[in-house]
Amino acid sequence: MAHSHSKYADFEGLRERAVALRREGLSRRQIRDRLHVDNNDILNRLLEGEPPPEWTKRPNAKDDLRARARELRLQGWTYDQIQVELGCSKSSISLWVRDLPKPEPRYTPEEQQALMREGLAVVRQAQAADRRNVKAGATKELGNLTDRELFVLGIGLYWAEGAKSKPYARRETVNFVNSDPDMINAFLAWLDLLGVERRRLRFRVMIHESADVPVAESYWADLVGVDPEVLQPTTLKKHNPKTVRKNTGEDYRGCLVIRVQQGGDLYCRIEGWWKGIAADVAVRLG
DSSP states (O other): HHHHHHHHHHHHHHHHHHHHHHTTTTOOHHHOOOOOOOOHHHHHTTTTTOOOOGGSOOOOOHHHHHHHHHHHHHTOHHHHHHHHHOOOOOOHHHHHHTTSOOOOOOSSSSHHHHHHHHHHHHHHHHHHHHHHHHHHHHHHHHHOOOOHHHHHHHHEEEEEBBBBTTTTTTOEEEEEEOOOOHHHHHHHHHHHHHHGGGGGGGEEEETTTOOHHHHHHHHHHHHTTTGGSSSEEEEEEOOOSSSSSOOOOOOOEEEEEEETTTHHHHHHHHHHHHHHHHHHHHHHHH
């Protein structure tokens, strides 16, 4: 240990040599090896106040980003735009360019609103296209219905949309009401599958009194293939001035009621079929 300290007895002389080597452009490692100084603390004291030569400095990767950020800011770019372009944090960008003047807005508020609307329209068009593709793909997945599938489908349709008997009001009749023409067609196809003759069916329109009733009656009669004169008297819903109606416009045609005459037996079978489905589902759910 005494020998180690004796090497540094002439500290000032050693410092002069270290400083001279530093100013010649030597690195810390080179000075250490040249003077045989193995103690980092002593080496730090020998070189205290002497900056390292430029060639020993590691390049800062952010220097180029900083210069580019300032260049873009001077071109009028926003923090968000610079962040996307350079992949830096906003805090770094702010630190680099905060001394530069704030750029003038590129667009007036009205122009910005117009650009936002245009961008939103493009997004919505893309979303609508995606939805159409999903629906088209789902349609292909389904394929053609078998009679068995249509049979089960019709049971579910009726139990969801048809009239049902209640303990407090026993009405074992088959009445189906819907405003969707595809649902009406599906129900008619189901009745055909069950062998229910069309002559047993009665049709009636239910619609708001302010709608175009004759047009609606003609539409539903054409859909089910009967003369409008054959329809039973239309049920009109009275207008409530306190209610804001949303079912308006040319596409509003009210609902169609389909009633099966002498349908008591069919109703009992429908209820039994549904109970069978419900029991099977309960078993599946454990």
